[in-house]
Amino acid sequence: MTFSAEPAMFADFLAYTLSGARPDPGQAQGEIAGGVRYRWLDDGVVELTPHLPRATGDRQPLPSVLVSAGVHGDETAPIELLSRMLADIARGDLPLACRLGVVLGNVAAMRAGCRYLDDDLNRLFCGRHAQLGESREAPRARALEAAAAQFFADASGDARLRWHIDMHTAIRASVFERFALLPHTGNPPSRAMFEWLAHARIEAVLLHTAKGNTYTHFTAESFGANACTLELGKVRPFGENDLTRFAAADAAVRALVSGSGEEDAAPMPRVFTVIGQITKHSDAFELFMADDVSNFTPFAHGTVLARDGDYRYTVTHDEERIVFPNRTVKPGLRAGLTVVEMTQETLAGLRR
Template sequence: MHDFLAHTLHGEPPAITQARLPALHWQWIDEGILEITPEQPATMALVISAGIHGNETAPVEILNRLITPLLQGDKPVLPRVLVILGNPAALRSNQRYTRIDVNRLFGGRWQQYDDCAEARRAWRLEQAIEHFYHSGCCDEVRWHLDLHTAIRGSYHPRFGVLPYSARPWPADFLQWLGAAGLEALVWHNAPGGTFTHFSCEHFAASSCTLELGKAQPFGSNDLSQFAAAEQALSALLYGEALPAVAQQPRHYQVAQQITRQGAQFQLHIDADTLNFARFSQGALLAEEGERRYVVQHAEEFVLFPNPNVAAGQRAGLMLVETPPRSETQ
């Protein structure tokens, strides 16, 4: 198997589902799930996922371009790697999701929904990542990088969202995120149903959702815009040089979440508002019945505003900028 993406989009397993090459062994675990194991002992267990949202195709193309040399035996691999294309059905149809947003279903939240393909997919991905991490050595470093692109434009086109964690973040992990070209890092202040929160909470992985640009369909991506992220991933996978940090990312903390509860919800943020747009204290952001969301700090910055989410889901985040963190574990 030389083209993981093509086989996944085709919807059938490859004729050969595993192979041992001079430097590594690979195994097709399930649709869109591939495990790559080096012949030499590894000190890191690395999960790289993309395509959790089916209309975010550039990270999928980059990930496929990175693992193809491994499957062809042209490159060595340093860590144990689990490669995941999150929602193959949505990728085939160029839709964000077919029924339910998979990235709201992790941590067992899929059990709250009627049986459907995406609830089953979240459950399957939970199983895959649990087996992968538990099959390694107890002292392995665990990272999970979930690659995305955003629906709307942004004042910071490339940024990372880190899940809530009571543990300090490893300095080398934060350094890697800067080397990957991220211009901003956002820290959550509460648990959530994302894939990265699941891996962080349940397996103590250093996890980050990487938003690497604007969502485009297959064939419309300018992959040169993702050069820093691709080079940083190459450094992890092949042991190549890590790119220099062009600029230190700005740091933000989630201050409040805007949640849609039902049909009366109104979001007072224009549809063309960019991520990280600034709002002043007292500005009305959204309302639903007697519930009003207003800017509580001197200034807050909006992230992921979307009035069309399902009831009970996040319709936006408001952030405050914080001094840069320097953490170690």
């Protein structure tokens, strides 16, 4: 069989994207190994659909799985994993059993080797990009929203078949090296998501309790996707990642897109719920912890964690843990989240 795909695009999708290459009009869509159809939609954005037999009488609806990485340009390991997975699908080494959307997020920042150029892309979704028209990230947020809308427009109406896995690495070390964040939807989390996270060897899950402006908040709210943000280790430059440390998450993503999920006895992750936010109001902001404090570090009742003029953040529970502390954010932005453990209550209330 002769494929119309440009080999360089799928042989190394990361290198192809970083180079700024674009397929010729005749190669923007076509067919690769196994009869998989593809559509190149934008820099770092491609959609693949598996070959389907002609008989349609009892065909089950396909899952639609959006997998993204590089929303922060310096979080390179998941980008490399996603590029490798795409190459394996293109060669026929990994079967495809779903509609698959592949997104490399902040391509301009990836090329510059930095987290973002002007503004954190993962704070510009749910339309917030419209408030920052001068930001170089705003057009990309708008484009990624449009790409997700286009992808899920053709998805099954069954929300259980809509997934979004957004892969990241953390700036700092963590008590739990591999953890996930689930956006607030107003509904209990799904058992299917937690079982998948266990398969990915995710150690902890953080449940948001308010709407945000992240990519996964956008897809969960707008399209009903089972969405999660994965934090899989620490930020490192391209080519310096030990990808074996990400093997379990990589295997879980591959199982999801290939339909090869198997029974897995992995333990469910621990669950933490957001109960507070530390906000930087001005440049006088003080965060009373070391710059290298690990995510999920616990603090005891009565501990003052931050101060900014008359503003104080004081621990009010017996124990609160800090996640994503960052004293260098712009005034008005989140400088940290505080969480408490809610494992038993959450696991008991998972929905089917």
